[in-house]
Amino acid sequence: MSxxxxxxxxxxxxxxxxxxxxxxxxxxxxxxxxxxEIYHITGTPSDPNRLYVSQSGGWFGQVIQRSDDGxxxxxxxxxxFTYDGVPGTHQWYDGTQHPWEFTRVxxxxxxxxxxxxxxxGVEDAALFHSNDGGRSWRELSGxxxxxxxxWQPGAGGMCLHTIVLTPDNPDRIFVAxxxxxxxxxxxxxxxxxxxxxxxxxGNELPDAEAEVGHCVHSITMHPSRPNILFMQKHWxxxxxxxxxDSWHEVSGNLPSDFGFPIGVHAHEPNTIYVVPITSDSHxxxxxxxxxxxxxxxxxxxxxxxxxxLPQHDCYVNVFRNALAVDKLDSCGIYFGTTGGQVYVSxxxxxxxxxxxxxLPPVLSVEVQILS
Amino acid sequence: xxxxTLPTHLRTLAQVNGAVELAVAEPVTQxxxxxALEAAYPMLRGTIRDMATQERRPFIRFFACGEDLxxxxxxxxxPAEVTAGTQPFRIIGAMAxx
Numbered sequence: 001m002s003x004x005x006x007x008x009x010x011x012x013x014x015x016x017x018x019x020x021x022x023x024x025x026x027x028x029x030x031x032x033x034x035x036x037e038i039y040h041i042t043g044t045p046s047d048p049n050r051l052y053v054s055q056s057g058g059w060f061g062q063v064i065q066r067s068d069d070g071x072x073x074x075x076x077x078x079x080x081f082t083y084d085g086v087p088g089t090h091q092w093y094d095g096t097q098h099p100w101e102f103t104r105v106x107x108x109x110x111x112x113x114x115x116x117x118x119x120x121g122v123e124d125a126a127l128f129h130s131n132d133g134g135r136s137w138r139e140l141s142g143x144x145x146x147x148x149x150x151w152q153p154g155a156g157g158m159c160l161h162t163i164v165l166t167p168d169n170p171d172r173i174f175v176a177x178x179x180x181x182x183x184x185x186x187x188x189x190x191x192x193x194x195x196x197x198x199x200x201x202g203n204e205l206p207d208a209e210a211e212v213g214h215c216v217h218s219i220t221m222h223p224s225r226p227n228i229l230f231m232q233k234h235w236x237x238x239x240x241x242x243x244x245d246s247w248h249e250v251s252g253n254l255p256s257d258f259g260f261p262i263g264v265h266a267h268e269p270n271t272i273y274v275v276p277i278t279s280d281s282h283x284x285x286x287x288x289x290x291x292x293x294x295x296x297x298x299x300x301x302x303x304x305x306x307x308x309l310p311q312h313d314c315y316v317n318v319f320r321n322a323l324a325v326d327k328l329d330s331c332g333i334y335f336g337t338t339g340g341q342v343y344v345s346x347x348x349x350x351x352x353x354x355x356x357x358x359l360p361p362v363l364s365v366e367v368q369i370l371s
Numbered sequence: 372x373x374x375x376t377l378p379t380h381l382r383t384l385a386q387v388n389g390a391v392e393l394a395v396a397e398p399v400t401q402x403x404x405x406x407a408l409e410a411a412y413p414m415l416r417g418t419i420r421d422m423a424t425q426e427r428r429p430f431i432r433f434f435a436c437g438e439d440l441x442x443x444x445x446x447x448x449x450p451a452e453v454t455a456g457t458q459p460f461r462i463i464g465a466m467a468x469x
Contacts, residue, residue, distance in 0.1 A: 035380055059430040059464040060380055060418040076384070076414035080422055102423070 002369050004326060005070070006344075006355070007051065008336055009038030009364035014053060016071055017355050021328050021369075023346040026355045032071065036063070039106050040321060043368045047115035052134060054105040054120070062104050064120075066134050070370075077134035081105070081122055084141035090124065091152040091213075100124045107321060109163035111170070121160030125151060125177040129189065140189035143175065147194070147212045154178035154215045154234070155280075161320055162216070167223040174229065174244060179204070179215035182231065184244050195244030199233060203280075217260045218320040222269035230272050230299070232262040232320075237274055239299050250299020255286045261323035265348060266331045270298040273325075273333060273349060275318040283338075284315035292333070294349050308352030309343065316341070321364035328369060336362025372456050373399060375408055378464040381419070385412040390459055399454040401433060402445040419462060434461040 013031025087100035162176035202208035215234035251257035265271035452458035
């Protein structure tokens with residue numbers, strides 16, 4: 001019998017939720033790191049008991065901790081995220097230039113094959129790599145060569161929040177930045193190019209199809225099809241069939257194509273999930289109904305998944321890192337809300353139940369299957 | 372010995388209870404105290420002073436002997452009572468919020 005372990009980062013600490021593969025009965029452990037903002041807590045595919053956590057706050061800055069025993073004990077590792085050289089300036093909200101300033105780590109992405117190799121996406125946007133389990137960090141500063149003076153912060157800051165590693169090709173990495181767009185390296189992070197062709201941000205940019213400046217909210221890939229990417233943009237759900245070289249819209253019949261997370265089914269690479277949000281100024285679900293939308297056709301045709309989710313008076317949001325998918329035969333989908341609920345579906349989204357109701361606002365959700 | 376008190380979050384992070392005691396050579400300055408503190412408790416690096424600039428983080432304040440030392444020079448001697456160990460050097464998370 002496998003154990004399911006869900007790692008939840010919140011505004012006021014981390015929580016570990018545990019169940020068996022039925023995913024009906026859960027235990028809740030936490031808060032870990034109480035009082036700290038946990039933008040991300042995640043496990044390592046090649047060593048599931050190696051966990052990494054980004055804890056931060058306005059008072060005390062950034063701390064990174066790691067566990068080698070599944071979260072029983074933790075040790076601090078390096079929090080020295082030092083930009084390579086003088087990072088210069090980026091565009092501020094009002095269009096003026098603003099100095100680059102490190103604020104926090106938004107996302108930690110371990111290598112699928114090496115537990116000591118991890119990437120960290122930070123605010124102000126940059127990508128760091130550690131090859132010693134977090135004991136030291138080095139910026140992959142070629143990313144900032146891609147017109148970074150034109151990058152600008154989204155509402156949550158100018159954050160590198162998404163890191164997608166490519167199976168069987170460690171040299172190819174995708175990242176996404178709000179509000180700069182999507183970027184790809186094909187040489188392990190030395191040089192980068194923007195991959196934003198086809199994105200349209202007419203409401204936010206003077207040039208709707210600019211090379212950079214797009215507010216990409218998240219990107220996902222099924223490991224069996226590394227050239228096909230799905231994107232939830234500020235507005236629009238997008239798809240690329242050529243590793244980001246170009247994108248086309250697949251929002252179809254969604255009630256709103258604004259949202260934050262996007263996920264792909266573990267065993268059906270054409271089945272994707274989004275959580276529509278009303279608009280950029282109304283960060284809650286349309287009509288007060290919390291609905292996950294599923295497309296089994298890789299976009300355009302969407303169905304609402306509602307059974308077990310609140311269908312009236314619900315005004316929560318679901319952040320970009322707060323949706324996860326497990327790899328059990330009956331694929332599980334998980335998401336956390338700003339209202340502190342974490343929901344699970346053990347049947348690909350057909351039926352949902354809350355694991356926990358009243359956590360602090362959820363920032364991130366990850367899931368591990370332990371044999 | 373210099374006595375330093377930490378806010379709750381940093382006591383938890385450093386795994387200490389109550390004040391920490393540090394040997395600091397004279398002249399005892401804010402910088403010398405913080406250098407000694409971070410040497411003894413490396414997990415505190417970056418939480419009190421900015422990692423890159425070594426400046427006090429904006430929401431951190433330093434109190435001692437009933438005075439706010441936050442805006443004193445990091446290289447000025449701290450009050451004699453702190454140097455003598457009769458008064459603590461207090462590191463405070465600034466009051467913020469409603």
